[in-house]
Amino acid sequence: MLPEPMDSTTPISGHCSVNVVNVEEDPSFVIPPSPSPTTIKASTSHESPRSPGLRSVDIRKASFGSGKGCVIQSTSGVQYIDCVSKDVLLGHANLKIMETTNQQTLSSNVGLLHTNTAELTRRLVSLLPAPLTACFFVNSYSEANDLALTMAACYTGSEEVICLEKADHGKTSTCLKISRDRSPHFGKCRVLNTVPIPDSYRGKIREGEFPVDDIGWMYSGDVKEVCHNIVSESRKVGAFICEPIIHQAGHISLPDRYLTEVYRCVQSHQGILISDETYSGLGRTGDFTWGFQKYDVIPDIVTIGKGLANGHPLAAVVTSKEIAKKITSIVSYYNFLGDPISCAIALSVLEQLDETKVLENVRKVGKYLLLKLSQFSERFDFVGQVRGQGLSLALDLVHSDSREPNTVAAQFVRQKMFERQVVVELSGFHRSIIGLSPPLVLTMQEAMSVALKMSEVLQEAEKVFGRKRQKSDDENTDDCFPKGHISNHPKRMRR
Amino acid sequence: MLPEPMDSTTPISGHCSVNVVNVEEDPSFVIPPSPSPTTIKASTSHESPRSPGLRSVDIRKASFGSGKGCVIQSTSGVQYIDCVSKDVLLGHANLKIMETTNQQTLSSNVGLLHTNTAELTRRLVSLLPAPLTACFFVNSYSEANDLALTMAACYTGSEEVICLEKADHGKTSTCLKISRDRSPHFGKCRVLNTVPIPDSYRGKIREGEFPVDDIGWMYSGDVKEVCHNIVSESRKVGAFICEPIIHQAGHISLPDRYLTEVYRCVQSHQGILISDETYSGLGRTGDFTWGFQKYDVIPDIVTIGKGLANGHPLAAVVTSKEIAKKITSIVSYYNFLGDPISCAIALSVLEQLDETKVLENVRKVGKYLLLKLSQFSERFDFVGQVRGQGLSLALDLVHSDSREPNTVAAQFVRQKMFERQVVVELSGFHRSIIGLSPPLVLTMQEAMSVALKMSEVLQEAEKVFGRKRQKSDDENTDDCFPKGHISNHPKRMRR
Incomplete structure (x- = not known):
């Protein structure tokens, strides 16, 4: 005789609502065969390719089978840039x-x-x-x-x-x-x-x-x-x-x-x-x-x-x-x-x-990504501080014109990045912060792709979470990055 | 400024007196190259081969580099039957x-x-x-x-x-x-x-x-x-x-x-x-x-x-x-x-x-080993209960004619078994119990070798820890195993 469970506590983490693995009831546990890892090559082009129907995949239901470097492949064969495997310092399938x-x-x-x-x-x-x-x-x-x-x-x-x-x-x-x-x-x-x-x-x-x-x-x-x-x-x-x-x-x-x-x-x-x-x-x-x-x-x-x-x-x-x-x-x-x-x-x-030159890569690619991402805090009013050191980077999402954590925006951005084949993490007590902690071998090309896709996603998010505001000239150009001033102290950049 | 350590507590476990790894002071940390694992083949013959000078190796200072099945090899190239890797169910280097x-x-x-x-x-x-x-x-x-x-x-x-x-x-x-x-x-x-x-x-x-x-x-x-x-x-x-x-x-x-x-x-x-x-x-x-x-x-x-x-x-x-x-x-x-x-x-x-037939092997080899080891509790007055299930086996060493734990005898037996190329464990609160928890793939030949060497070691230990007693006819024969009665309930066998 077991007692009834006590009243459920409010989940502290956004992850918590996911049920534990229960093979009896969960039909998602029919796993398709994993594709051969040798076929893996992430798209890093600026065309931002998206498989048809990819948008319907919920990141919380994704399942991964193989990887190489900073690229991981889902069981349905889609490849993603992995910005969350902080422990896989030297990349997946390191020879x-x-x-x-x-x-x-x-x-x-x-x-x-x-x-x-x-x-x-x-x-x-x-x-x-x-x-x-x-x-x-x-x-x-x-x-x-x-x-x-x-x-x-x-x-x-x-x-x-x-x-x-x-x-x-x-x-x-x-x-x-x-x-x-x-x-x-x-x-x-x-x-x-x-x-x-x-x-x-x-x-x-x-x-x-x-x-x-x-x-x-x-x-x-x-x-x-x-x-x-x-x-x-x-x-x-x-x-x-x-x-x-x-x-x-x-x-x-x-x-x-x-x-x-x-x-x-x-x-x-x-x-x-x-x-x-x-x-x-x-x-x-x-x-x-x-x-x-x-x-x-x-x-x-x-x-x-x-x-x-x-x-x-x-x-x-x-x-x-x-x-x-x-x-x-x-x-x-x-x-x-x-x-x-x-x-x-x-x-x-x-x-x-x-x-190897891993640390040099961290400095170079990390500096580039921080510069690129830092611009978003000037451009989007729901992007608060952008901060980082090396390949530890974060965008603090807020309610417009405040520093109030914007959990919903962060979840939106994470899902939209996932649909663009980049896996990012949520951090912060309110899970309102978009974090990037890729393997230290992230290439410059991959970093460019991440920055571009982040720009696209934030533009999409702006329609939902941004205060309506006058477009600047920058935003009317084809270049999706603003040409504004870049701070000399990017990690201290604030709105 | 750090405080002085408090009074040292009496070690609870026999292992505790070993210092932590400290490369600055410990000269034993010059590691010889590990021999190729393909050369590994444990001696399971009844000749009980011992390398010259092997007796001088203290088990607490041994270092291992490779293994295959139930056999492990020390960095100095000596091979041992492994009766302690309880977690390595299917043996080392399982293909x-x-x-x-x-x-x-x-x-x-x-x-x-x-x-x-x-x-x-x-x-x-x-x-x-x-x-x-x-x-x-x-x-x-x-x-x-x-x-x-x-x-x-x-x-x-x-x-x-x-x-x-x-x-x-x-x-x-x-x-x-x-x-x-x-x-x-x-x-x-x-x-x-x-x-x-x-x-x-x-x-x-x-x-x-x-x-x-x-x-x-x-x-x-x-x-x-x-x-x-x-x-x-x-x-x-x-x-x-x-x-x-x-x-x-x-x-x-x-x-x-x-x-x-x-x-x-x-x-x-x-x-x-x-x-x-x-x-x-x-x-x-x-x-x-x-x-x-x-x-x-x-x-x-x-x-x-x-x-x-x-x-x-x-x-x-x-x-x-x-x-x-x-x-x-x-x-x-x-x-x-x-x-x-x-x-x-x-x-x-x-x-x-x-x-595979792993469980069948556990039953067969375990039963054989228990029967063999159980005889020692009748033969040696410092061997108390011999007990076990499958490939979990133990000899409880005691002071003669009592059930008082005999820690020194157990340490002696463990070291002497090590010198005969069998690694056994010490268990019990007083570390007075010789335990065998080999991989489940222990072969019958390896089990025979373990039983034989245990017999030799216990005879040696008897000179130190046994009460002087009249030799039975059994012990005067060349066969090192007594021909006495084998209990129908070996796991309940007591002295």
């Missing part, structure tokens, strides 16, 4: 990785050390500053952040966590408790102290209202206040965790001076600093290997997501020997060796990041 | 799986449905009884059990968990709190109610002292008492979680009637029943696909470990549509799609389990 995979014969780490684990540790540690020399391998960013929080709690003896509101650090029950999706259902065991996201576009301290150089420092006051409160109540600071680019909350880069100030404060209270590099690590920004390096700080624990193995289930936690010793006195190290195949793939990823 | 892997071109699920996920769901659901039709894919047994507990808490509105003492359900912080390794460091947020393991060998209710048929029913009284206490304090029963074969605590099979009684009680209190099939699922017992089937019960949630994908990072949670709906109203279903490559491997695993 070197496929060769590597095929050479591996050991299917588990047999609870003992595998050569790949040892070699990967050596490579990874060489990419991080001292004293980050102890590596633990797990299977996902959820497990990585969960382990990092456990490490911090073990080391400090305090479960007090300071984290940013609306951030996403994973799906284990502990991660959910400190994450965007947290809800009363998950309880509040871990002592949680949230601080506002240092969002200079929509937050309480905004660019334009305060000096740009002081915004990070001003936001850091929230963390200082929390630390002060914890200590004044005779409690103890445990850990501070955040992403250098807050991905799920809308690709928000931390303002300058924020991390420097926060780290200084938390360290002075003997707290542990965790940098969640799931999204910002391994070249996403184009400039640095890790997101925290931009801010001239060194965390105590770094967590690395599935990008480490090009999307395969491998994640890592790197910390100091001192912190590592504490956790291994309680949990066996042999639980954290990673599986040999994923470790081999990770070695190939690090080698390719090092030897 | 069909390697072919499957190589055909996959999509490196992540791009947050949308992949054909492999849909097909795997259909196959998996067909192996489970109604109403278990909703599948969620995660990366590890830790994530699976973590998600199952979250599901139960969401559905019942209660975080009260009833679990067995000393069980192991994973390494996320929540799993640690309900697991064998739990410690004060992890806090006690989740309301935990532990009951004793229904261990008829070393527990409070033992075979020989009580009627065998009543032992399970008697142990179920502990759960009934906990449920009664929860309700009488106006709290609410949340979930009961256990493994049908309690692996880490020493390969203990639940006694008959235990689960039937426990399930009836927990269901009457509207609690959720979770069967952790990480170890017992997918053919380990030889008789059933799932461990719970032996007891004629149907759980509300089944968790499946990495065996699903032959050791690759894929795990699953299967539940009813009703329970699934509750969790997907809070967390996006798209987080639980699995990666396409692991899903493809899982499809191959299920196909091979279905079409």
